[in-house]
Structures are given as structure tokens and as C-alpha cells.
Amino acid sequence: MPDTHFYRYDDYDRALVAERVEQFRDQVQRRLAGELTEEQFKPLRLTNGLYLQLHAYMLRIAIPYGTLSTRQLRHLAAIARKYDRGYGHFTTRQNLQLNWIKLEQAPDAIAMLAEVDMHAIQTSGNVIRNVTADHFAGAAADEIEDPRVWCEIIRQWSTLHPEFSFLPRKFKIAITGSPNDRAAVRVHDIGLRLWANEAGEVGFEVIVGGGLGRTPMIGKTLREFLPKDELLAYLEATLRVYNRYGRRDNIYKARIKILVHEIGVEKMRAEVEAEYAATKDGALKLAPETIEAIARQFAPPPLRPKRTKVPEVEALKLENRAFALWLKSNVAPHRVPGHAIVTASLKPAGAPPGDASAAQMEGVADIADAFSQGEVRVSHEQNLVFPHVAVESLPEVYRALERLGFAEANIGKITDIIACPGLDYCALANARSIPVAQRISNHFAELSRQHDIGDLKIKISGCINACGHHHVGHIGILGVDKNGVELYQLSLGGDVDFGRTALGTILGPAVEADKVVEAVDALVATYLEARQAGERFVDTYRRIGAAPFKERVYGAV
Amino acid sequence: MAKNLSGELHVASANRLGDGLVVFLDDAGQWTTRLDRAALARDERAAEILLQRAQAEAFGVVDPFLVAVTESEDGTLEPLSLREKIRASGLTFAAIAGEAVRYA
Numbered sequence: 001m002p003d004t005h006f007y008r009y010d011d012y013d014r015a016l017v018a019e020r021v022e023q024f025r026d027q028v029q030r031r032l033a034g035e036l037t038e039e040q041f042k043p044l045r046l047t048n049g050l051y052l053q054l055h056a057y058m059l060r061i062a063i064p065y066g067t068l069s070t071r072q073l074r075h076l077a078a079i080a081r082k083y084d085r086g087y088g089h090f091t092t093r094q095n096l097q098l099n100w101i102k103l104e105q106a107p108d109a110i111a112m113l114a115e116v117d118m119h120a121i122q123t124s125g126n127v128i129r130n131v132t133a134d135h136f137a138g139a140a141a142d143e144i145e146d147p148r149v150w151c152e153i154i155r156q157w158s159t160l161h162p163e164f165s166f167l168p169r170k171f172k173i174a175i176t177g178s179p180n181d182r183a184a185v186r187v188h189d190i191g192l193r194l195w196a197n198e199a200g201e202v203g204f205e206v207i208v209g210g211g212l213g214r215t216p217m218i219g220k221t222l223r224e225f226l227p228k229d230e231l232l233a234y235l236e237a238t239l240r241v242y243n244r245y246g247r248r249d250n251i252y253k254a255r256i257k258i259l260v261h262e263i264g265v266e267k268m269r270a271e272v273e274a275e276y277a278a279t280k281d282g283a284l285k286l287a288p289e290t291i292e293a294i295a296r297q298f299a300p301p302p303l304r305p306k307r308t309k310v311p312e313v314e315a316l317k318l319e320n321r322a323f324a325l326w327l328k329s330n331v332a333p334h335r336v337p338g339h340a341i342v343t344a345s346l347k348p349a350g351a352p353p354g355d356a357s358a359a360q361m362e363g364v365a366d367i368a369d370a371f372s373q374g375e376v377r378v379s380h381e382q383n384l385v386f387p388h389v390a391v392e393s394l395p396e397v398y399r400a401l402e403r404l405g406f407a408e409a410n411i412g413k414i415t416d417i418i419a420c421p422g423l424d425y426c427a428l429a430n431a432r433s434i435p436v437a438q439r440i441s442n443h444f445a446e447l448s449r450q451h452d453i454g455d456l457k458i459k460i461s462g463c464i465n466a467c468g469h470h471h472v473g474h475i476g477i478l479g480v481d482k483n484g485v486e487l488y489q490l491s492l493g494g495d496v497d498f499g500r501t502a503l504g505t506i507l508g509p510a511v512e513a514d515k516v517v518e519a520v521d522a523l524v525a526t527y528l529e530a531r532q533a534g535e536r537f538v539d540t541y542r543r544i545g546a547a548p549f550k551e552r553v554y555g556a557v
Numbered sequence: 558m559a560k561n562l563s564g565e566l567h568v569a570s571a572n573r574l575g576d577g578l579v580v581f582l583d584d585a586g587q588w589t590t591r592l593d594r595a596a597l598a599r600d601e602r603a604a605e606i607l608l609q610r611a612q613a614e615a616f617g618v619v620d621p622f623l624v625a626v627t628e629s630e631d632g633t634l635e636p637l638s639l640r641e642k643i644r645a646s647g648l649t650f651a652a653i654a655g656e657a658v659r660y661a
Contacts, residue, residue: 032575038619052619054644056577086655102576351653351660358655405659423640424648432643435650484638 009117025107049120060123065133065151066094066378070365075116077361083109090354128158135379139387141333147175168246169254181498209260212466217257220265233284237276301373306338326409342386345408349445354382413450422462429462431479431486456537474538476504567604568595569611571618
């Protein structure tokens with residue numbers, strides 16, 4: 001098995017996680033024995049990522065910056081098989097959720113996680129959650145710097161941070177190292193974008209107060225350019241201001257986006273900069289050797305440039321249309337010539353988005369070992385990524401993915417749908433998401449049609465908490481409950497691309513569940529009739545406005 | 558023809574502590590995974606008593622509460638709300654099996 005090219009736990013990390021496993025084991029035993037009430041136990045289990053959903057407990061496992069070794073992925077498969085129903089759900093925060101965990105066995109499951117340097121700490125609660133990153137990090141041709149180095153530095157700083165263990169509300173950070181934002185940084189509590197200034201120095205744009213949920217907001221720039229070694233001190237200052245002024249009297253107004261909205265970004269900036277001025281040269285100023293020590297662990301794999309035009313690939317492209325489409329949609333440029341980034345679609349026609357069986361996880365691990373330096377990524381769009389594949393190996397990778405059902409040539413297309421678990425699993429949901437995604441996926445399954453329609457992102461949430469990111473879907477679908485009936489509200493024009501980030505606008509009255517496919521069909525038909533050369537769905541929408549879409553949808557349903 | 562369109566029929570439900578599964582309180586005061594064995598409260602007063610019994614028997618379950626149901630002519634109980642129907646009957650789609658390499 002190849003060596004990993006990302007951070008490996010040290011003795012301190014291992015001791016901390018092992019200690020937490022034993023603490024949790026004791027807490028579970030006391031709960032089962034009746035020594036702890038549910039009220040006393042609930043915050044303890046949530047701190048360890050264990051939720052109680054509609055039918056069972058759900059364990060949310062942190063996948064730091066969405067990066068997995070094949071050993072870790074195989075272990076996740078084994079845990080799913082041993083302690084769950086043999087499958088898992090990859091989420092929009094690059095985590096894995098196991099939906100049928102037994103409380104009695106949860107300590108054993110997290111002990112097994114610890115064997116491969118993983119845990120579920122801080123995947124719930126009002127703390128800094130798992131830091132997410134561009135899923136092409138360390139491989140993308142357009143990347144300025146690998147953001148995972150900084151995710152790891154933040155992980156170490158924020159894990160069990162005593163000052164930030166009881167924030168007003170949960171706190172999500174995302175980092176991108178590319179001008180093409182694949183990490184949705186403008187819709188996070190803090191988004192960080194690495195960029196190079198005119199002097200060629202690389203630093204962070206710090207964006208604050210973005211978020212989806214009940215009150216969606218696009219983040220505002222707090223600091224245009226922050227030197228990298230000042231990151232932790234600046235984050236600590238920002239979190240400290242939020243912790244001090246963030247509202248605790250109303251859960252719906254407790255996120256940092258509300259604070260920034262209420263006091264304004266100028267006032268927020270003044271508060272943060274004042275706090276920062278007092279602390280910036282303290283213990284959190286990062287020494288160059290500290291940064292280098294972490295960065296060394298993310299050293300890229302030793303890939304040598306190879307042929308970019310491979311006769312076998314060109315031949316298969318001509319004879320196999322599905323492969324040719326797959327090359328167009330699922331294969332992205334790598335920084336090293338002759339290599340590529342491959343996205344395995346966890347959205348085959350009619351499948352629950354983001355779900356993978358234990359056998360499929362093992363199959364993905366086998367492919368990564370053979371063709372991708374033993375590394376797999378989880379994308380926030382609920383797919384799996386092979387970051388380092390030689391172009392000459394693409395036919396073999398494609399065939400191997402076909403056997404797993406993960407070779408659908410639909411990345412970025414209408415069936416590459418983000419969907420939250422919805423009312424089938426989630427205790428907070430008002431309506432189902434997965435069956436709606438399945439119906440749309442089946443309806444638009446034909447690949448040539450999908451590619452003709454072009455890039456079109458549908459995102460579905462089963463409630464206003466917006467785990468399915470519906471606000472930033474080109475077509476957003478929100479499930480609501482009206483007098484016991486599931487209805488679906490459509491919104492158009494959302495986007496997370498950098499420089500074009502936008503929240504969708506509600507189209508009109510919500511439609512019944514069995515009319516959603518018809519409505520999406522009407523939206524697509526309107527676009528196809530009106531589009532100009534090179535326009536995506538969202539471009540046409542921006543040019544012609546909502547009226548033609550509205551007329552067609554409400555005429556149709 | 559289902560009865561209880563006025564919402565008077567109720568059963569008591571909870572999640573089992575050890576594994577989280579959905580359970581219902583039966584006439585003998587035991588928690589069962591079978592809705593057809595649930596104790597049925599036919600009016601508001603009976604529902605209050607049922608909830609009190611459920612709370613008194615709450616060791617081994619989490620947060621008992623009342624679920625409004627309908628009763629068909631043959632005595633079959635069905636929750637009124639979609640949420641409770643899904644809790645009682647499970648997922649409304651086929652999840653992939655652990656050893657499956659493709660979603661069928």
C-alpha cells in the first residue's frame with residue numbers, strides 16, 4: 001500500500017482520541033445502567049457525534065478536510081458492516097454518517113475508528129466543526145497552495161479548544177487554495193481563500209458571516225489579505241468576538257452571520273482587529289518550522305510527468321460514448337502533466353445520493369491503491385474523488401468504477417444531485433429528500449440528454465436547516481410540511497462559484513411531491529428553448545429572469 | 558373507513574435506549590417494536606393516562622410521546638402524520654445492501 005501524503009496522527013493525537021473513547025464508554029455504560037438521564041447524557045453523546053434520529057442512532061464520523069487513506073476507507077466499510085447495516089452516507093460536510101448504530105455498540109465502533117486515527121469528536125454541538133476543503137486539494141492544476149495544511153493547523157488548534165467549547169452556535173470553516181472555489185467558502189461561518197498578492201506573497205482572504213439555513217447569507221470579506229503565519233491569532237480573535245457578542249437568547253439568531261448582519265462588517269472588523277492587535281504576537285503566531293513540519297506531511301506524491309495523449313484512451317473514447325462523456329464530466333486536470341483527477345459518481349441513476357455500501361467502499365479503496373496513490377477524497381457534493389490517476393490508467397479506472405456502479409458520467413450535471421437524508425432518517429426534517437432526488441435522477445438518466453442540458457446543479461433539503469444546500473442550487477428544492485402534506489418549494493439562480501456566489505430566489509408557490517419532476521422538466525425545457533451558445537442553465541436564468549420559468553412551471557403543474 | 562379523523566386515537570411511542578429502534582407501549586406495559594400490539598387510547602383522558610404510563614415505564618427508552626393514529630375496520634393502526642408513518646414503517650426507499658456493489 002502506498003504511503004499517505006497527508007497528516008498522520010502523532011502520539012498526542014492518539015492519546016487524546018483513545019482517552020475520549022474510554023470516557024465515552026463509561027458514559028454509555030452509566031446511561032444504560034440508568035445512572036445518567038437522557039437530559040444529562042444527550043450533550044455527551046452529541047459531543048461524540050452520536051445523534052438519535054427517527055429510527056435509530058446515527059454516528060457522524062469526521063473526515064478531516066475530506067481526505068481518506070485506503071486503510072481508513074476499508075476500516076469505515078468494516079465498521080459499517082460490523083456495527084451498522086453495511087452502508088454509509090457521505091455528507092455535504094465531507095463526513096460519513098452511519099444511520100443504524102446501536103448505543104450499546106457505539107463505544108466499540110468509535111474505538112475501531114481510533115485504530116485508523118479517526119473519530120467523531122466535534123461533529124455536533126456548538127463548537128468548531130470538521131474543517132472542510134477543496135476536494136481537489138494538492139492535485140488541482142489551478143491550485144495556488146494546498147489548503148489542507150491550514151485545515152490541519154486549524155484542526156489541531158480547535159480540537160477541544162476550551163474557550164470555544166460552548167459557542168453561541170455551531171461554527172463551520174472551509175478553505176480553498178484555488179481561484180475556482182470548490183469548497184463553497186462564501187457560505188460558511190468563516191471562509192478562507194488562499195491567493196497571491198501583487199508581491200507574489202500567498203495569504204488568506206478571510207470571509208465571515210456566510211451560511212445557509214433559515215437565514216441564508218453570503219459571507220463578507222473581513223480581511224482582504226492575511227499573512228499565513230497570522231491565521232490562528234486572527235481566527236482566535238474572530239471567534240472571541242463572536243463568543244462575546246453572539247446571541248445566546250435565540251437559537252435562530254445565534255450564528256455569526258446574524259452578528260455580522262446586525263452590527264455590520266465594519267464594526268465586526270473593528271472589533272476583531274482590536275482583539276487581534278492585543279494578541280497577534282502571542283503564542284498563536286505560527287513559527288515557520290511549525291508550518292513546515294505540517295506542510296511536509298502533505299508533500300505531494302512523487303508523480304513524474306507522463307504522456308497526456310494516450311492512444312488507448314483516444315481509441316476507447318471513439319468506440320465508447322459513455323467513456324467519452326465520462327472523460328468530459330468526471331475527469332479534471334491535474335497539476336502534473338499526464339495525470340488526472342477522477343470523480344467517482346455516488347449518484348448512479350435512481351440511487352440515494354451519497355450512499356455507498358461497504359463492498360463499494362472497499363472497491364473504491366482497491367481502485368485508489370492501484371491507481372491513485374492510496375488516497376481518496378470526499379467532496380461536499382457527496383461524491384468520492386481519486387486525486388492522482390495517470391491518464392494512461394483512465395480506461396482501467398473507468399471499467400473498475402463501472403463494476404461498482406460509480407462510473408456515471410454525470411458530475412456537475414442534472415442528476416449529480418445533492419440531497420440531505422430528509423424525513424426518511426432525520427428527526428428535524430419536514431419532508432423527504434432522497435425519493436425526490438431518485439425520481440429526478442431516473443427521469444433525466446439518459447446521459448446524452450444530461451450532457452446536452454449541460455452543467456446544472458440541483459440541491460434538495462428536507463427542511464429549512466438546508467443541509468442539502470438548496471439556497472445555492474441552480475435549482476434549489478426545499479421540502480416543507482403544509483398540514484401534513486409534503487410540498488416542495490423551488491428556487492432558481494443559486495450559485496457557489498467564486499465571484500458569482502448567489503442565493504436562489506423562490507419561484508412561486510410550492511408544488512406537490514408528485515409534481516416536482518414535471519416542474520423540473522418545465523424549467524429545463526424553458527432553458528433549452530431560451531439558451532444562447534455557451535450558456536449554462538443558471539446563465540440563461542440570469543439573462544432572462546424568472547418570468548418565463550414561472551409561467552412554464554405553473555402552467556405545467 | 559378509518560376512524561380518528563378528529564385525532565382522538567393515540568398510541569405511546571419512544572426510541573429504545575440500547576439501539577434507538579422505534580417502540581410502542583403495549584397493554585402489559587412492555588415496549589414492543591410492533592405497532593399492531595400497541596395499547597390504544599380512544600379518548601383524550603385515556604391518552605393522558607397512556608402518556609403517564611409510558612413515562613413511568615421509560616427506563617430503557619428515550620422520551621416517550623403520543624402518536625395520533627387511525628384505526629381501520631379490521632383494527633389495523635396507522636399513524637396520522639407522514640413522519641410517524643415513516644417511523645413506524647421504515648425508509649420509503651430501498652437502501653443499498655452492505656454486500657451490494659450496485660444500487661438496484
